[in-house]
Structure formats: structure tokens, C-alpha cells
Amino acid sequence: MAEITMPKLSDTMTEGTLVKWKKKVGDRVESGEVIAEVETDKATMEMESFEDGVLTEIYIQEGQKVEIGQRIARIGDAGETPPSAAPATKAPTSAPVTPAPTAESSRPASGANRVKASPLAKKIAVQRGVDLGKVTGSGPGGRIVQRDVLNANPSSPTAASPRTAPAPMTAPVPAASGDTPPSSPPTATHGDKRILLTGMRRTIAARLLASKTQIPHFYLHIEVNAGPMMRVRAELNSALESDGIKFSVNDLILKATVAAVSRHPKVNASFDGDAVIEYEKINLAVAVAVEDGLVTPVIRDARSKSLTEISAAIKDLAARARSKKLKPEEFQGGTLTVSNLGGYGIDHFDAIINPPQSIILSIGRVMKKPIVNERDEVVAGECLNLGLSCDHRVVDGAIGAAFLGTLRRMIECPAAMLA
Amino acid sequence: MHYDLLVIGGGPAGYVGAIRAAQLGKKVGCVEMDRAGGTCLNWGCIPTKSLLRNAELYHLLTHRAAEFGFKFNDLSFDWEKIIGRSRTVSQKLAGGIEFLFKKNKIDYLVGEGVFNDEKTVTVTKRDGKTELHTADKFLVATGTVTRQLPDLPIDGEIVVGSKQAMVLKKQPKSIIILGAGAIGVEFAYFFNAFGTKVTLIEMLPRILPVEDEEVSAVLERSYKKSGIDVRTGTKVVSQKLSTTGVEVKLENGDSVAAEVLLVAIGVSPVLPKGLKLELERGYIKTGPRYETNIPNVYAAGDIIGPPWLAHVASWEAIQAVEGMFAGHTPKKIEVFPGCTYCQPQVASVGLTERAAKEKGLKYKIGKFPFSASGKALAVGESDGFVKLIIGEPNGEILGAHIIGAEATELIAELGLAITLEATHEEIEATIHAHPTMSEAVHEANGAAFGTAIHI
Numbered sequence: 001m002a003e004i005t006m007p008k009l010s011d012t013m014t015e016g017t018l019v020k021w022k023k024k025v026g027d028r029v030e031s032g033e034v035i036a037e038v039e040t041d042k043a044t045m046e047m048e049s050f051e052d053g054v055l056t057e058i059y060i061q062e063g064q065k066v067e068i069g070q071r072i073a074r075i076g077d078a079g080e081t082p083p084s085a086a087p088a089t090k091a092p093t094s095a096p097v098t099p100a101p102t103a104e105s106s107r108p109a110s111g112a113n114r115v116k117a118s119p120l121a122k123k124i125a126v127q128r129g130v131d132l133g134k135v136t137g138s139g140p141g142g143r144i145v146q147r148d149v150l151n152a153n154p155s156s157p158t159a160a161s162p163r164t165a166p167a168p169m170t171a172p173v174p175a176a177s178g179d180t181p182p183s184s185p186p187t188a189t190h191g192d193k194r195i196l197l198t199g200m201r202r203t204i205a206a207r208l209l210a211s212k213t214q215i216p217h218f219y220l221h222i223e224v225n226a227g228p229m230m231r232v233r234a235e236l237n238s239a240l241e242s243d244g245i246k247f248s249v250n251d252l253i254l255k256a257t258v259a260a261v262s263r264h265p266k267v268n269a270s271f272d273g274d275a276v277i278e279y280e281k282i283n284l285a286v287a288v289a290v291e292d293g294l295v296t297p298v299i300r301d302a303r304s305k306s307l308t309e310i311s312a313a314i315k316d317l318a319a320r321a322r323s324k325k326l327k328p329e330e331f332q333g334g335t336l337t338v339s340n341l342g343g344y345g346i347d348h349f350d351a352i353i354n355p356p357q358s359i360i361l362s363i364g365r366v367m368k369k370p371i372v373n374e375r376d377e378v379v380a381g382e383c384l385n386l387g388l389s390c391d392h393r394v395v396d397g398a399i400g401a402a403f404l405g406t407l408r409r410m411i412e413c414p415a416a417m418l419a
Numbered sequence: 420m421h422y423d424l425l426v427i428g429g430g431p432a433g434y435v436g437a438i439r440a441a442q443l444g445k446k447v448g449c450v451e452m453d454r455a456g457g458t459c460l461n462w463g464c465i466p467t468k469s470l471l472r473n474a475e476l477y478h479l480l481t482h483r484a485a486e487f488g489f490k491f492n493d494l495s496f497d498w499e500k501i502i503g504r505s506r507t508v509s510q511k512l513a514g515g516i517e518f519l520f521k522k523n524k525i526d527y528l529v530g531e532g533v534f535n536d537e538k539t540v541t542v543t544k545r546d547g548k549t550e551l552h553t554a555d556k557f558l559v560a561t562g563t564v565t566r567q568l569p570d571l572p573i574d575g576e577i578v579v580g581s582k583q584a585m586v587l588k589k590q591p592k593s594i595i596i597l598g599a600g601a602i603g604v605e606f607a608y609f610f611n612a613f614g615t616k617v618t619l620i621e622m623l624p625r626i627l628p629v630e631d632e633e634v635s636a637v638l639e640r641s642y643k644k645s646g647i648d649v650r651t652g653t654k655v656v657s658q659k660l661s662t663t664g665v666e667v668k669l670e671n672g673d674s675v676a677a678e679v680l681l682v683a684i685g686v687s688p689v690l691p692k693g694l695k696l697e698l699e700r701g702y703i704k705t706g707p708r709y710e711t712n713i714p715n716v717y718a719a720g721d722i723i724g725p726p727w728l729a730h731v732a733s734w735e736a737i738q739a740v741e742g743m744f745a746g747h748t749p750k751k752i753e754v755f756p757g758c759t760y761c762q763p764q765v766a767s768v769g770l771t772e773r774a775a776k777e778k779g780l781k782y783k784i785g786k787f788p789f790s791a792s793g794k795a796l797a798v799g800e801s802d803g804f805v806k807l808i809i810g811e812p813n814g815e816i817l818g819a820h821i822i823g824a825e826a827t828e829l830i831a832e833l834g835l836a837i838t839l840e841a842t843h844e845e846i847e848a849t850i851h852a853h854p855t856m857s858e859a860v861h862e863a864n865g866a867a868f869g870t871a872i873h874i
Contacts, residue, residue: 118840120815127813146815146840323746 285334362387430457432560432720436736534693709739769818785867800824
């Protein structure tokens with residue numbers, strides 16, 4: 001049994017907002033499983049459990065902001081009964097910060113529920129009917145200041161300052177066609193905001209528009225049985241725990257991808273006008289959501305790297321990507337990309353190819369589903385949807401299918417990765 | 420030597436940026452041509468405050484001795500010692516910064532730094548020896564110098580800039596000061612207090628043109644009363660050396676002569692040599708992270724343009740360095756106090772009333788004169804007022820303008836109020852100690868809503 005506290009997820013973090021509980025009271029939790037999403041001063045991050053057991057109590061509600069070290073949940077033994085008969089609907093032990101937009105609600109409460117906001121911000125919040133509990137502050141120490149309230153949309157239940165909204169892995173591309181002019185935007189009203197593009201957003205817009213309009217995409221999907229891979233992961237993590245090694249689901253998928261690409265060099269290629277370039281090395285780009293966008297740092301020569309090395313490389317690259325400390329050469333030169341939205345609860349999706357690459361893998365979440373086993377029985381299984389977006393100029397349907405088939409084999413029979 | 424950060428310039432931007440980077444565990448070098456502390460500490464803020472203190476005391480004793488009950492038979496002053504005290508203060512503080520460099524293990528590189536390329540700097544020491552240094556990142560903080568008149572360059576004796584004016588070997592009998600910004604206005608007070616005949620000439624319609632109009636008007640009245648010849652809205656047509664000093668011809672046909680001409684018409688950038696930096700109106704153009712157009716070269720302080728203030732420069736350098744090494748998103752200057760240390764002192768933060776009007780903002784004015792303040796009367800400093808510009812309908816502090824004794828100390832409260840987005844209610848709710856000059860801030864706040872007690 002253990003009390004789970006708000007972890008320090010970045011160097012400068014002093015408090016975190018619990019964006020979403022991924023587990024509810026009564027759910028089984030395994031070490032390494034994501035139990036919640038936490039928004040720090042830098043980004044929204046997943047919070048993994050370090051305990052095995054059952055989530056017996058949730059102390060803070062979604063949208064609530066607490067300081068580091070404050071308890072947020074309790075994980076009990078598997079046999080332990082949750083303290084309430086109806087755990088899912090149990091009233092929270094502390095008051096949730098979802099006050100109605102009244103003068104009372106804008107006043108700072110004491111203790112953990114205190115909303116840090118400037119006097120001016122509080123006044124304007126009352127006038128505009130903005131719920132300060134749902135506004136993310138951009139002032140010193142996350143304090144809500146005037147501009148945050150002015151940027152917040154009073155009618156929206158999840159008004160938040162734009163820079164801290166969770167960024168999608170794959171940037172949405174505006175629907176634009178060459179012939180028809182885009183429909184004019186709705187007339188701006190007082191509450192609307194105009195956010196100038198940062199350099200990163202400009203790059204995302206330009207590259208993905210070019211990709212989606214110039215590359216003939218086609219999409220393949222398969223659903224694989226993730227059970228064997230999940231078991232191997234659990235075994236590895238328990239066997240290597242004393243070495244301080246812990247693999248994420250994504251680490252294993254990256255390793256499996258490298259193993260599959262090694263067997264299908266034609267997907268590790270670029271279209272180059274009058275030729276196709278097949279790359280000798282596998283430089284694996286991995287999409288990482290950062291504040292205000294995404295970057296795709298590259299694990300260089302991934303074929304020669306062990307699972308441990310891949311895991312360490314992506315951990316380091318992702319951390320530095322989030323703190324904007326990547327060197328340009330660290331996010332250039334990828335030969336294919338893996339984008340994983342499983343952590344965001346996405347079942348399956350189709351990512352846009354990152355040019356000049358020819359494929360991008362879209363990884364969904366591992367979900368429990370009935371599956372038919374080898375004895376034709378319907379049993380509970382763990383499924384994973386793999387999407388592959390291909391540049392048809394380089395990768396034909398049959399080649400993409402063969403690659404995905406190999407990738408399925410690697411995930412369903414992880415021992416094959418050793419070969 | 421290879422550094423994580425090499426700072427070019429040891430002034431309020433340079434030395435502060437260097438120390439902050441060292442605190443973050445970086446290997447830092449700081450190149451300085453003259454002495455650590457830059458213009459502020461050696462030739463600006465600090466030595467002039469020393470001179471002005473002498474001027475205040477002397478003015479009090481010569482003009483108000485009877486009021487305070489003092490009698491003198493032969494009150495006199497020693498010009499050399501007045502200048503000497505100011506130099507001693509600067510020396511002491513410059514030495515203090517050199518100590519801070521040592522304490523923070525910063526290499527203090529005395530000499531001229533010239534970029535060979537975007538990654539290396541040659542430092543030419545005073546003895547002519549050169550050293551080559553490389554760094555991952557550079558912070559350019561080279562500052563500014565006095566802007567000169569095109570046809571009458573500074574000679575250090577008859578035509579002087581602020582740097583020379585503060586070390587004049589003997590007191591001039593008369594001085595013409597061109598420009599009534601903070602520098603011109605402070606020197607006007609200083610020289611006038613010791614009996615030099617001062618003519619203060621300003622092209623714009625009022626002295627301290629960046630301050631609130633009411634403040635300028637009160638100061639101008641006070642200056643005229645104390646004998647300074649203030650000529651606002653006055654253009655100079657020509658200036659030339661004469662046998663007794665200088666002669667300045669004005670647009671209205673007048674001509675003014677004096678022993679010394681102090682040029683205080685602004686500053687010129689000191690650009691670093693060897694780099695093709697993109698400029699904006701002559702100053703280094705920087706982006707939101709204080710980055711220049713050249714990768715890994717950043718700039719902060721006076722060299723990136725106005726406002727040319729030491730406290731702004733230091734703040735910018737800290738922002739830039741934390742952006743480089745601490746993963747912070749730097750902020751650019753928004754609200755900053757401005758201070759002029761004449762008597763009565765002038766200090767302000769935020770918008771002037773005119774600026775608020777031009778922005779189309781709705782506001783209320785709260786004003787309280789020091790003549791109604793008990794403390795001000797007790798210490799014999801009843802000139803001036805506090806003026807607050809308070810936004811409507813929310814009551815945020817848009818601007819604060821203070822003229823009077825200790826104005827430069829009183830302004831901090833209002834800077835904090837603006838930064839914290841406090842409204843008039845928080846100021847109202849804050850107990851201000853009695854008797855203090857700061858009660859005037861509380862009362863000015865109340866005056867806007869008819870709740871001031873003492874007026």
C-alpha cells in the first residue's frame with residue numbers, strides 16, 4: 001500500500017495540474033503503467049505508477065493543481081477493498097476546483113486548492129465569467145495574470161492558456177486545396193484570440209502541408225496481439241529492476257520496428273526525383289510532443305543499438321526536446337518515423353509522412369479486447385493497432401504490407417527480435 | 420581558453436549576465452576594455468549620485484541654513500575633494516565587482532574583444548598582447564557612449580560629455596547643457612548648486628520629456644526659481660569655440676556663451692567589432708530570446724536599444740542567460756521604473772497620463788501633494804506630489820509619477836503593484852507606516868476615489 005504524491009517531472013516544476021486520471025478507483029495498477037496525465041510548467045506528461053496494486057483512493061480531481069510532494073492517490077494491495085462500495089462515483093475527499101464563475105469562486109481558497117491569480121486577473125475573471133480553476137497561469141510561478149484571463153474563453157469548460165495545452169503528436173494540417181479559396185473565418189469577437197506562429201509552428205505548418213499535398217499517401221492498418229510483448233516487457237522490467245532498467249511499451253515497439261525495417265530495406269528510403277535512395281543506416285525518428293508543437297529527434301544507426309540503448313537514447317532525446325536543448329543534427333536526418341499516441345488514449349490513427357521519408361508508423365494504445373486464441377476460444381487479450389502511412393512513389397501496397405507483417409511477427413513473437 | 424559563455428562588456432548587463440551564468444555552473448569569461456561595472460558604475464549612475472549628494476547638502480546649507488537654525492561664517496567647499504569622493508566610490512564598487520568575478524570563478528579579461536569569426540574572439544590586452552578565446556555562446560553587452568555633436572567633437576575641457584563633466588579639474592563659472600533628459604537635468608542641478616551659471620537647453624517643449632507633463636512643469640518651475648536658465652522648445656542653430664569657451668546660437672536669434680558646453684543629447688551604440696550583426700535603428704536587433712541574427716550570439720543592455728537604463732540592462736542580461744542555460748523562456752522588458760536624481764527627485768513607472776489618453780484607456784487620476792504630508796513637512800521637503808493613473812473599471816495601476824524628496828525610493832512599491840497586477844484596492848488595504856513619505860502613495864490612491872483623509 002502506498003501514497004502516491006505529485007512527482008517532480010521537470011527541473012523547474014514546483015506544482016502540477018492533474019489533467020486526466022487514466023485509472024479510476026478500483027482499477028488494477030501495475031508498475032510502469034500510466035495512471036495519470038500531469039501538466040507541468042513545460043508540458044503535459046504521463047505519470048507512471050511505481051507500485052503494483054489497486055487504486056483505492058483518488059485525492060485530487062482533474063483540473064486541480066497541487067504542489068510537488070502532495071499526495072494525490074493511494075494504491076493498495078490487490079485484495080484490499082476500496083473504502084467505498086461504489087468507488088467510481090465516490091465523492092472526492094477534498095473539494096474539486098470546479099467552482100461556478102462567481103465572485104466567491106475567484107477568491108483564493110486556502111491550502112492546496114489555492115488558485116494563484118493576480119488581483120486584477122480575479123476581478124476580470126468575475127466580470128467575464130471565467131473559471132480561474134481552469135485557467136493556466138503564465139505569470140511568475142504559474143500565477144494567473146490579466147492576459148491569461150483575457151485569453152481564456154468564458155464559455156468553454158476547459159479554457160486554458162494556449163501554450164500549455166497538450167500538443168498533438170501530429171500537427172493538424174489546415175484543409176486547403178489549390179482551387180477553392182478557403183472559407184473566410186468567422187468574424188472575430190472580443191473573446192477571440194490571435195496567436196502568432198512561433199518558428200516551430202511555422203515549420204510544422206509548411207512541412208506537413210507540403211507532405212500532405214505533394215506525397216501520394218496511402219494507409220495500412222493491422223491489429224496485433226500485444227500480449228506476448230507486454231509479457232516480455234514485464235519479465236524484462238522485473239529481471240532488470242536491480243540494474244535500474246525499465247522499458248516502456250514504446251521502447252519495445254521501437255526495437256521491433258528496427259528489427260522489421262532491417263528485413264525490409266525498401267521502406268527505409270526516400271523519393272529523389274529520378275531515383276529512390278535506399279538508406280544503409282536506419283535513423284529512427286520519434287515524434288515527441290513539446291510545448292507548442294512537436295519535434296522528431298533521431299536515434300541514429302538504430303540497427304546497431306540494443307533495446308537498452310534505444311530506450312536510453314529516446315529518454316534522453318525526449319527530455320532534451322522538451323527543454324528545447326536539442327541540437328539541430330539531433331532532429332535531422334531521420335529515415336523513418338514512429339509516432340505513438342497510445343499514451344493519449346488513441347486507438348488508431350494515420351500520421352502524415354515526415355518528408356523526405358517514405359513511411360511513418362502510427363501506434364495506438366494497447367487495449368484489452370476479446371481475441372480468439374489458437375484453440376478457437378474467445379479470451380481477454382491485449383491488442384495494439386499499427387497504422388502505416390506510405391509514400392506510394394517509393395513503397396507499394398505489397399511492400400508496406402510485408403513490412404507490417406514482419407512487424408506483427410516481432411511484436412507477437414518478441415523472441416524473433418533476437419534473431 | 421574555451422568558455423560556455425563569453426561576455427563582451429563588463430557593465431550592468433555584462434557583469435550581471437556573467438555572474439548569473441556562473442551561478443548556473445557555466446565556465447564564463449568577461450571581456451572589459453575599461454573597468455568592471457561599465458558606464459553605470461564608473462562614469463554614470465554611481466559617481467553622479469555621489470556628486471549630487473554633495474550638491475544637495477551644499478544647497479541645503481547655503482540656501483536653507485537659517486530655516487534649520489544653522490549659522491556659518493565662512494562655508495566653503497573643496498572642488499577637488501568633491502570630485503575625489505565620487506571617484507573613490509566608483510573605485511570601491513569596481514573593485515567589488517572584480518571580487519565577485521573571482522568569487523564566481525569568472526575569467527576577467529581586461530582588453531578589447533574583437534570577433535575573428537562567429538566562434539572566436541581575440542582580446543588585445545593593454546600591453547598589446549593578444550589572447551584567443553572560443554565559446555559555445557556569446558553575450559554582447561558593449562553598451563553606449565555619449566552622442567557627440569557632428570561639428571564640435573568632445574575635447575574633454577571645453578566641450579564635454581557626461582564622463583568628462585564629472586571629473587572637471589576646476590569648477591566652471593558657466594556651463595551650457597544641451598539636452599534636458601535625465602543626464603542634462605542632473606548635471607544642471609549639480610553645477611547650479613555650487614554656483615555655476617547654468618543654461619539648460621532642450622529642443623522639445625519641456626524638460627524630462629519622457630516624464631508626465633505635470634512633473635516636468637513642477638521641476639521646470641523649481642529649476643527656474645533656483646536660478647537655472649531653462650530654455651525649452653529651443654533649437655540650437657550653431658555652436659562654436661570662442662576665446663572664453665563656447666558660444667551657442669539659438670533659433671530665436673539669442674546667443675549664449677559659457678566656459679563649458681556639456682553635450683547630453685543622447686547616446687551612440689558601441690558595436691562589437693568583427694561581426695555582421697543585424698541592426699535596428701543602429702542598435703543590435705534581438706529576438707524574443709535576446710538572440711541576434713548570428714547563431715549563439717546574444718545581446719542585452721544598452722546595445723539593444725532604449726531604454727538605456729542600468730536596471731533594465733541587468734534584468735535583460737539575466738533573462739538572456741537564463742534562456743540560454745536554465746531552460747527559461749526569457750521575457751522582454753515591459754514595465755520598468757525611471758529615476759532622475761535632481762532635487763526634487765523624479766521617478767515614474769508605467770504609463771504617463773498622456774500615453775494612457777493616447778491609448779484610449781479609461782482612467783482616474785489620484786494625486787496627493789507632499790505639502791499635506793506630515794513627514795514631508797517635518798523633514799522640510801514639502802515640494803512635489805504623487806500622481807497615480809488608475810485604470811477603469813478594474814482599478815489596475817497604469818502609471819505612477821512622483822516628484823519630491825525620496826521619489827526614487829518610493830517608486831518601488833508601485834513597480835511591484837504593476838508587476839503583481841495589484842489594483843487600487845490592494846494599495847488601499849495596505850497599511851503605510853506613519854510618518855513616512857510613502858503615506859503620500861496611499862493618499863494619492865485614495866484621492867482618486869475621494870477617500871484620501873488629508874486633503
